Amino acid sequence: MRTLVVDHPLVAHKLTRLRREETSSATFRLLAEELVTLLAYEATDNLTVHPVNIVTPVSPTTGVELAEPKPLVVPILRAGLGMLNGMVKLMPTAEVGFLGLVRDEESLSASIYADRLPHDMHNRQVFVLDPMLATGGTLVAAINILLERGAKDVTAICLLAAPEGLARLEEVYGSSDAKVTVVTAALDERLNEKGYIVPGLGDAGDRLYGSV
Numbered sequence: 001m002r003t004l005v006v007d008h009p010l011v012a013h014k015l016t017r018l019r020r021e022e023t024s025s026a027t028f029r030l031l032a033e034e035l036v037t038l039l040a041y042e043a044t045d046n047l048t049v050h051p052v053n054i055v056t057p058v059s060p061t062t063g064v065e066l067a068e069p070k071p072l073v074v075p076i077l078r079a080g081l082g083m084l085n086g087m088v089k090l091m092p093t094a095e096v097g098f099l100g101l102v103r104d105e106e107s108l109s110a111s112i113y114a115d116r117l118p119h120d121m122h123n124r125q126v127f128v129l130d131p132m133l134a135t136g137g138t139l140v141a142a143i144n145i146l147l148e149r150g151a152k153d154v155t156a157i158c159l160l161a162a163p164e165g166l167a168r169l170e171e172v173y174g175s176s177d178a179k180v181t182v183v184t185a186a187l188d189e190r191l192n193e194k195g196y197i198v199p200g201l202g203d204a205g206d207r208l209y210g211s212v
Contacts, residue, residue, distance in 0.1 A: 001173045002181045003166055006042050011035065015185045018159065019201045028207045029082055035159060035185060036086030036129070043155050043183040044091065047071065048125060070095050072121065072151075075129040076142055077101070077114060079205035083129040083157065094127075099145065101138045112141070122150035131204035133161035133182065134197050136168030143173070143180060153179030159204065161187050162197045 014035045017023060023031070049064040070093055075084045077100040088094060100114025118124075126146050130139055133156070143154050161184040173180040188197045201207065 001170055001178075003161075004042060004181065004183045005161075005187050006039055006183065006185055008038065011038050011185050014038070015159065018207075019199065021202070023207075025208060025210060032082045032131070032159065032204075032208065033086035033089070036083040036157065037090050039157050039159075039183050039185060040087050040090045040127070043127060043157050043181070044071075046153075066091075066093060069124050071125045071127060072097055072118070073127045073129065074099055074117065074142070074146070076138060079131045079208060080129040082204070082208040083131060083159075087127065087129060087157070099142055101141055112145075115145075117145070117149070120150060121146060121152075123152045124150070126151045126154045128154060128156045130156060131159045132197055132200070133158040133165035133169075133184065134191055135162075135195050136165035136172075139165070140168060140172050143169075143178075147178050153181070155181040155183060158182065158184045159186075160184060160197050160200060162191050163187065163189075164191050 014031050018028060018031050018035065048067040050067045051062050052065045054061060054063055071091060073087050073094045074097045075081050077098060088096065097117040098114060099117060100112065102111055102113055128142055133139055139156055146154050161182065166182065169180065169182060188200060190198050192198050
């Protein structure tokens with residue numbers, strides 16, 4: 001398993017504005033989209049491409065295009081939806097699937113309530129969007145589904161990660177043959193007794209869409 005904490009002034013700046021409790025939902029959504037685009041640039045450095053012959057206004061040349069099958073982007077509902085626009089803005093030809101997972105606040109385990117994913121993902125590169133890597137339970141459940149369906153490799157893009165969540169993923173995938181990567185804007189201090197990231201930014205879903 002590989003972990004990449006993106007160290008860039010713009011990433012740190014936008015994340016700081018996200019963390020502020022006075023940031024409105026409208027501003028939070030815009031910042032999240034911009035931040036994801038920056039993270040996605042780093043997360044897509046190993047995309048599979050193939051050579052293609054083209055003609056410029058000056059001469060023929062050889063370039064590259066994304067190879068088939070197309071990459072698959074999977075936002076984890078509901079908070080992951082706030083990251084989707086930032087991802088597809090950078091990679092508009094990717095296909096999009098949806099996965100709904102809900103975490104039990106007492107057991108902290110995740111269960112599926114919505115599955116809109118291809119049944120066959122062999123040789124697919126998959127990018128999972130989940131704002132907060134806290135305990136790791138939700139992300140492990142999502143990644144297991146993708147790998148079981150044949151995903152070639154899985155990259156999780158998270159706004160924030162906690163050491164406990166990364167340790168959980170390392171425990172599950174560290175010694176396996178699965179190609180799993182986590183890309184995040186910051187590694188925070190710890191989880192509190194409720195399983196929230198500290199200092200964190202609160203509940204990402206509520207910050208994005210309100211606490212309905």
